[in-house]
Amino acid sequence: MKTPLPTTFFFLILTLATNYLLVLGTTSFPEPLFDVHGNTVQPNCQYYLVSAIPGAGGIKLALSPYENSTIVRESTDLNLIFPVLLSGREYCNKQSLWKVDNYNASSGIWFVTTGGFVGYPGAETLLNWFKLEKFGTFPGAYKIVHCPSICES
DSSP states (O other): OOOOHHHHHHHHHHHHHHHHHHHHHHOOOOOBOBOTTSOBOOTTOEEEEEOSSTTOOEEEEEEEETTOOSSOBTTSOEEEEOSSOSOSSGGGOOOOBEEEEEEETTTTEEEEEEOOOOSSSSTTTGGGOBEEEEOSSSTTOEEEEOOOGGGGO
16 A cells, blocks of 8 residues: 555654754753852853862952853853953053963963953964863852863864
8 A cells, every 4th residue: 555645745744843843952051150149140240260279269250151142151162351450550451351371381281361352262262262161069169171162173
């Protein structure tokens, strides 16, 4: 017995639509970042990042995601910016955006410096992008890593 063409066509469309919806259903956004009070981290607001090492202090930073999101998410490309002038002397102040720079070949270590350029991830801004990834089980505990999403492509 042959299956009529309209039935076969309908079954094919139903199969494709179901697979498409399943793919859409499995796509998820990374979790939002939370501060120590349980509030979502907002882009371009000032936050005080403290070290996990007791007594090591902390720094004030603003986080700027490249996709102009209304919240900052885990493991997404971010610019990290000092929201204040780094020196009282105007000629000493560089762009306060973090970047990875000054590779020391003898020790194999890169350093985090300032002077990065705001922009979308690409060859010109590759050194400027960082991510915050969940660290341990403490709420609001994250580690800063450098490997922009462009590294994965």
